[in-house]
Amino acid sequence: MRMEYDVIIVGARVAGSALAYELAGAGYEVLLLDRGTFPSDTLSTHNIYGNTVAMLKEMGVLDSLLATGTPVYRRAHMNFEGAVLDGRFPGTEEESGCLCVRRVYFDDVLFKHAKSQRGVTVLEGFRVTDLLRDGDVDTVTGVAGRYRSGDAGSFTAKLVVGADGRLSSIRKLAGSECLERVPTDFASYVAYASGFAQEGERHVEFYKKDDKWAIAFPTSDGQFVIGAMFPLNDEQWLGRFKENPEAGMRDLYEEGFSHTTLPARVRGAEFVGPVRGLLGYDNDFYRGMGKGWAVVGDALSFKDPTIGQGMHDALFGARTLAATLSEHKPDEWNDNWGPMGEWYQSAMEKKLMSRFRMGCQLTKNVPTPPETVAAYRLIGADEAATQTFFGTYNYKNEPDDIGPEIGRLLAAAASASGKVSTT
Incomplete structure (x- = not known):
């Protein structure tokens, strides 16, 4: 096995x-x-939309992904404080x-x-413990760590990339600056369930009621990912989930979403495997590149999982x-860390x-203004507006496109009201 490379990538899941x-x-x-081995699981809601499917x-x-038997779906159902939006994501079938x-x-x-590609060497079960540096210019030049056997090892490269998740050790060791951070107000729990019934075609479900959220995504093996969120400062619910996570999740559906069909359908479902939780997290955005290092995926930016964009962002x-690095030959990277870092950062933020801003809004436990619920009702009553809203998830539309749609609907309502009042 060679010891020197152009690029070392730490973390071999989606981004890596x-x-x-x-x-x-x-x-x-x-x-x-990667410090782990494959195949292996990880905590994730792991839903992707059409724009991400296209990249894959x-x-x-x-x-190969479709060969797992995981169903493709095109419909979404959202119940936001009693306002219902139901429709298909915009775009062609693909x-x-x-x-x-x-x-x-x-x-x-x-x-x-990745392993099958010419030029890629893979190493499972290697835990990085430190970064190697050129002492004169403080440029990262490689990694040091330990094999599963406990033996020490090191490798050098012109660039080390942290693709090791939201708690990235590479990001910390490199000293990447946190540009923005908004802590969540919520605890999140997810589980897999079989026997979860839906009416009509397979679809994703989102629910919000007061200070609680729920989701359901159709996934592999005929199962659904189901999730629940509640405030971190709610000690009663935290205690119930810690004592018995499955009972806590079922009770939260019953007590928090009784105005929907969700509790009855969860009652008829069987949980497969453990209920897993994430008790707090930061919505954050970091500096993406420095001298000899870079970060990608959740190591660069993590946001509220209700947005469902983590897999897209990684790809x-x-x-x-890769496009940033290709602008220069590897031997020229040392002279261009500044410009390359600025270009990469700008492209990622643009x-x-x-969506990061959306996540930062949704991650705070604040009362929903009545006018916001009214806007959701307007959107849900109009097919075109509903598609525009859902189009923000698969990048067919931008969040800024929603405002004009609401304006159109308000103008139409005012016009209709004026016509009625004059007859």
């Missing part, structure tokens, strides 16, 4: 494997390493198709695809970072910041 694939296509020698198709892994492949399958498919970030 996608980046290895992209860099291999550009002709780089890559070491892709271009990478050549979509057929653009509107969504997938929620279990991570134990998804990550393994991407890892094997887009991998493409963007693409991701609007």
Whole structure:
């Protein structure tokens, strides 16, 4: 096994494997390493929308993902404080198709695809403990760590990339600056369930009522990802979930969403495996590149999981970072960390910041203004407006497109009211 590479990628799940694939296509020698082994699972809601599915198709892994038997769906149902939006995601059949492949399958498919690329060396079971540096210029030059055997090891490269998640050790060791941070007000729990019934075609479900959220995504093995969120400062619910997570989740559906069919359908479902929780997290955005290092995926930016954009951001970030590096030959990178870092940061913020802002809003436990609920009711009553709203999830529309739709509906309502009053 060689000891020197163009790029070392720490973390071999979605962001890391996608980046290895992209860099291999550009002709780089890559070491892709992970402290774990594959296949293996990880905590995630793991839903992706049509724009992300398109990237996977271009990478050549979509057929393998579909071979898991995970259903494609195109419909969404949202109940936001009693205002109901129900419809299909906009775009063609291909653009509107969504997938929620279990991570134990998804990550393994991407890892094997990256591993098969010429120029990619993979190493499982290697835990990075430190970064190597050029002492004169403080440039990162490699990684040091330990194999599963406990033996120490090190590798050098012109660039080390942290693709190791929202608590990235590479980001911390490199000293990446946190540009924005908004702590969540919520605890989140997710589980897999079989026998969860839905009316009509398969679809995703979102619910918000007062200070609680619930989700349901159709996933692999005929199951659904179901999730619940409640305030971190609610000691009663925290205690109930800690004592018996499954009973806590079922009770939360019963008590928090009795105005919907959700509790009855969860009653008829069987939980598969443990209920897992995330007790607090930060919505954050970090500096993406420095001398000899970069971060991608959740290591660059993490936001509220109700937005459902983490997988997209990982794949887009991998493409963007690979394109950034390709602007210069590896031997020229040392002279261009500043310009490359600025370009990468700008491209990522331009693409991701609007959804990051949405996540920062949704992550705070504040009462929903009546006018916001009224706007949701207006949108839900109009097919075009509903599609525009759902289009913000698959990037067919931008969040700023929703305001004009509401304006159109208010103008139409005012016009109709004026006509009625004059007759």
